[in-house]
Amino acid sequence: MKILHVVSNFAVGNGAARLVASLILEQIDQGHQTDVLALIESPLSYAKEVTRKGAHYKVLNNGPTRVYNFLPIFQLIPVIKRYDIIHVHLFPGLYWVLFAKILSGAKCKLVTTEHSTENNRQGKKWLKFIERFVYNHYKAVIAISEATKEYLIRFVNPETPIITIDNGINISDFESAKPARRQELGIPNDVFLLTQVARFNPQKKQELIIESLLHLPDKCRVMFIGEGVLMEKNRQLAKDLGVDNRCYFLGVREDVPSLLKTADVVIMSSNFEGFGLAAVEGMAAGKPVMASNVPGLCNVVEGAGILFPVNDEKALAEGVLRLLNDKDYREIITKQCIQRAKNYDIKVMADKYEEIYKAILQ
Structure with missing residues (x-):
């Protein structure tokens, strides 16, 4: 079958984009023609990774502001007619693809995946009618x-x-990765290295990890992988608290598996999370994972890693200290995390999506 994934952007560091890239590779292995369309371009994207495997990558090139006008609807019309399945991820593509199908009369079937427990549209009563109309016109909502x-x-x-x-x-990408050399990253070999892979935005709450350093010995350092609107604010916070020499801001990286391998602990301090892909990646890399106890994320981590109350930097620090000081405990948590990661194999996910596609095409 011919499948097109529609995403807002295909940027490295975007969790949904990372998931879509992995899914595309599996769907190509299943024998499907699978392509991706991004509403806006990203300086660093997963395009090379998927095009090497045979996928086509298209960008509408409207720029961030024009994505929210009606132009993408008309740009999408000639594109969606060429596919059997249009799989949409996130707003505003969720709306534009549906309206393009209605206007064009295209025979493709629409599928959408919801990636978060919260979005900016929730809580707005005037949007409920439109949201119901949109979601109810998708053949599968996942x-x-x-x-x-x-x-x-x-x-x-x-x-x-x-x-x-x-x-x-x-x-296997994370299991087989070789640890990055700390010296090349400017990080001493003898530190206890905490790591977070996430965009710098209010959801991810990087400042909580920075604040936790005040309750931890100098041996504990943190490596942040990602960029975003709050990156400079977090840099300044580290300086204000006097812990900037213990924080390493690496920006967006394409060698995340190797960076996770060189870490001692992987932490997600999110305010909310639909799932927590970075937590699974940390587990697969063989690291103990700590995460804030929020819906979605807690389902992944509970019973394997360590959960701490949301926005509680002291509880976060206590968990880190126990991992630092109790080697036996650290080994137990690590083994549990490695075992838990096996529940989230991309091949299992791709097979389930394939079943849905086939069912709605019948």
Whole structure:
């Protein structure tokens, strides 16, 4: 079958884009023609990774502001007619693809995946009618976790049929990665290295990890992988607190598996999370994972890694100290995390999506 994934952007460091790139590679292996269309271009994207495998990569090139006008609808019309399945990820593509199909009369079937437990549209009563109309016109609505499904049902419509398919990763990419050399990163070999892979935005709450350093010995350092609107603010916070020499801001990187391998602990301090792909990646890399106890993320980590109350830097620090000082405990948590990662194999996820595609094409 011919499949087109539509994403807002295909940027390295974007969790949804990372998932789509992995899914595309698996779907090509399944024998499908699978392509991707981004509404805006990204300086560093997963385009090379998927095009090497045979996917086509298209960008509408409207720029961030024009993505939210009606122009993409008309740009999408000639594109969607060439595919059997249009799989949409995130707003505003969720709207534009549906309107393009209605206007064009295209015979393609629409699928959408909900990637988060929260979005800016929730809570706006005047949008509920439009949201219900949009979601109800998709042949399949998929949530990446039970928590995401619950939030979506509450906002859209209790009668909307929603399927849960857990996210997946290529586990072998992280298992087999060689650790990055700390010297080349400017990080001493003898430090206890905390790591977070995430965009710098309010959701990810990097400042909590920076604040936790005040309750931890100098041996504990943190490596941040990612960029975003709050990156400079977090740099300044580290300086204000006098811990800037213990923080390493690496920006967007393409060698995340190797960087995770060189870490001692992987931390997600999110305020909310639909799933927590970075937590699974940390587990697959053989690291103990700590995460804030929020819906979606807690389902991935609970019973394997360590959960701490949201926005509680002291509890975060206590968890780190126990991992630092108790080697036996650290080994237990690490083994549990490695085992948990095996539940989230990308091949399992791709097979479930394939079943859905085939069912709606019948």
